[in-house]
Structures are given as C-alpha cells and as structure tokens.
Amino acid sequence: MIYRLARFIDTRTGQAPLVKKLLRYVFPDHWSFLLGEIALYCFVVLVGTGIYLTFFFDPSMQHVIYNGPYTPLRGQQVSEAYRSVLDISFRYKAGLLIRQTHHWAADVFLVAITLHMLRVFFTGAFRKPREITYYAGVLMLALAMFEGFAGYSLGDDLLSGMGLVIAYSVVLSIPFVGGNLALLIWHGPFPGTTEFFSRLYIAHVLLVPVAIGALLGIHLITIAVTHHSQFRGPRAREDNVVGVPMWPGYLFRTLGLALSVTAVLFLLGGLVQINPVWEWGPFHPELSTNGAQPDWYLGWLIGALRLMPGWEPHIGHYTLIPNAFWGGAFFPLLVFGFLLAWPLLERRFTRDHGYHHLLDRPRDAPWRTAIGVGFFTWVGMIFFAGSSDRVFVEMHIDYESQIHVYQVLVFVVPFVAGWLAKRVCEQLRRSDAHPLRGAGGGLVRRTPTGGFEAVSDSTTTRTPEPTGRR
Secondary structure, eight states: OHHHHHHHHHHHHOOHHHHHHHHTOEEOOOGGGHHHHHHHHHHHHHHHHHHHHHTTOOOOOOEEEOOSSOGGGTTOEEEHHHHHHHHHHHTSTTHHHHHHHHHHHHHHHHHHHHHHHHHHHHHTTTSTTOHHHHHHHHHHHHHHHHHHHHHHHTTOBHHHHHHHHHHHHHHHTSTTTHHHHHHHHHTSSTTOOHHHHHHHHHIIIIIHHHHHHHHHHHHHHHHHHHOOOEEOOSSOOTTOOOSEEIIIIIHHHHHHHHHHHHHHHHHHHHHSOOOOHHHHOBOOTTOOOOSOOOOGGGHHHHHHHHHSOSOOOEETTEESSOTHHIIIIIHHHHHHHHHHHHHHHHHHHHTOOSOOOEEOOGGGOHHHHHHHHHHHHHHHHHHHHTTHHHHHHHHOOOHHHHHHHHHHHHHHHHHHHHHHHHHHHHHHHHHTEEEOOSTTOOEEEEOTTSOEEEEOSSOEEEOOOOOSOO
C-alpha cells in the first residue's frame, strides 16, 4: 500500500529524487547539536499553546469589577486583560496548565537558543560559509527576548506593569527622539491607552512570531544548503559529512526528542508554578513593589540599570543622555553589536577567509575562547547584579554595598576569567604534545583528525593526515 502510494505521488509530481535526497540527508551525531532542535520544538509548543490562549484572552484595558472564582480579589477593580488571565487560570478547562506550559516553553526556548549560540561561538561554527545562519540565530535570540517580555506584559498584573514602567523610561531616555517615540508607542503618556495594549497584543501573537518563524526558516534552509558543521574526528574532513542519515536513524531520534521536550514542558506546566499573577495583584501606578521578579532572560538588563552610576551628561540646563539609556538601551545594543560583529572581526584579525566545515575545539583557538569567556563573564556578572534586591531581602546583605562591589567586579572578573581561559587552553594544547626520541628529537602533537604535527619554538611542520574513510 505504501509502495503504491509513493508510486502514485511520484508519477504525478516527479519528486522521488528530492525525497530520496532528503531521506539520505546526514545529521551530525553529537549531543550539542540537539540544543538547536530543543529550541525548535519549544517554539512549536509555544505556537500551539499560544493559539489555545488566544481564544480566552482579552487585551482590553477597560476596568471591570472582578467576581470570578478567585475569592481574595472579588470586588476589586481590575482590567479586562487581568480578569481574562485569572479566568484562564481558574475557570477554563486546562487553562492553567496551558498558560504555565506556554510560559515554561518561552523560558526553555531562550535557554536553548543561548546555549546553542555559545556552542556556535566557542567552536567557530559562525565562520564562512555559515555567517547568514549565525546572524539569523542572533536576531532570533533578540526577537525571542522581546516576545517573552511582550507576553508577560499583557497580563496587566503588578509585575507586567512595573516592567512596562521600566520599558517606558528606557524609551524616553533615547536621545533626541525618545519622547516622541514613547508617545507613538504608548499612544500617550504612561500607562498609555487601550490602543497600546492592542498593538502589543498584535505584536505578540502575530508580528513577532511570524518574524521568528521567518528567521527560523532562513536558519534551517541555510543549514540544509551548507550542510551541518561537524567536530573533528577520524573520518571527518572538510569535504565530507559524517553522521546519521535522516531515514531511518535520525527521524526516530528527533521524533523522540520532540515528544520528550513536549512532555517535559507539560510536566513543568502542570507541576511547577510560574508567574502566579493572582499573588502579584492588578497593576496600579501608585504600587511599586511586591515579591515578583522578571523572567531570567531580563536579569542582565535589570542588572545593567542597577549598576550604572548616576551619570547624565548636561549642556547648561539640558540633559543630553538620561541615565536609563546606558543600562536599558546602550548595554543591550553593545552586547548584540558584539555578537553580530564578531565573525567580521575574527576574519579581519586572523585573515582567515577560507571555508570551514570542521569545528574547533575551544583549546585550539585560545584568543577566541579567552575573549568569549571574558565577554560572557562580563554579561554574567551584570546578570547576577540584577538579583541584588532579592539577596538583600533573603540574606539581609546591604543593597548599596552589593552594587558597589559589583561595580568593581564587573571590570575585574572578566579580565581574570579571560586570562585564565587562555592559560588553560594553552596548557591543554601543550598536553597534547609528547616528546619524540631519536633522530630530530623535539615534540609531536596528535591532531583530532588522526594525523601528527611537529611542534617547535620557531616553525611548525605537519605530516600528511589520513584522508580516507574507515
């Protein structure tokens, strides 16, 4: 029956060669490549659960008196958006499960993208001919962060309201155009009007997901065209691809991963509470504090806002750059600017314009590893500074003292971490070398591809490496 169906389709479409090529496509057999697939399946779960939530969520800011099933809030004035979130959580079947699964999928989605990007950076997978693939991934990370922020900002609870207050302040701080831009986005002074929440809702459920889907498509297409990169090994070369074919090996493996990711996300949604908006309460401009914290992927921005000293350049009585600009806008632009510029910077300084299908071990590129470790440690220190208020509440360590310590460590620790990373890489490279006794003496290093290279202080010569398959 399957044979007759395949023959029927092929005789009318002529797609048998394409299908055969697709089924024989080779995927790398290394666990780190699964990080990208985890992100893909999280996105699928996000789309599916998001569609369910759109049937019940109301983005209106019109105020109503809450008379729903959550007793502590009965009789209070809330917005339609907040009331609909409470109804999703307590009234509709599987509503709380789907809402929490959606939230967990967003967090895991960003974790997977971030780890995948780190693997790409430290192994040199961004090099020619995969620059477009890399750029699509970095832009996808930026859009995913905005999408997550927009998602939990729609609930109109106290956490989302405080997040929008900070966002409004950051937009206002943009030199020259900030005031007009904030009025354009919020359709008036904060907290804005119903039009703003309608725009935010459309951006969250349509515009940004379509943009992420387009970038994901570009990412996958460019991978298919250039084929996957691969780690060095006995059979791996620059001109071949070693791995598992789509059929029958890889298809069942990736289906198992998709089902596992979905199962774990639904288990988290059903068993681990996240963003209990009924505890935060509805947002009112006069309220400014509670026990809520933003999602993890915004911690580095909160930390940057807290660490920035009160520096505001002035000309006469005019403020050129408000303080919120440095941590809220300049810092993320600097981080993503570095990520986007790094392939060009490395190519310029190494003068390496060749094609690369084999990945580096971090030890084989000590300078890249040192710069990467230093840079990401810098971002990580700022990220941890974002938790200083919770450290004060839980451990009673003075908040201002923490900020002063972080303001010093944020410049010291990254340089120390980068220096240590370079020393470790150099030591690991030396550990690969062994003395040769006999004619010539000296050192020889076994390469990851199975060949040998002679190591000396002045020159390095390499013996031919095996090129055939085993």
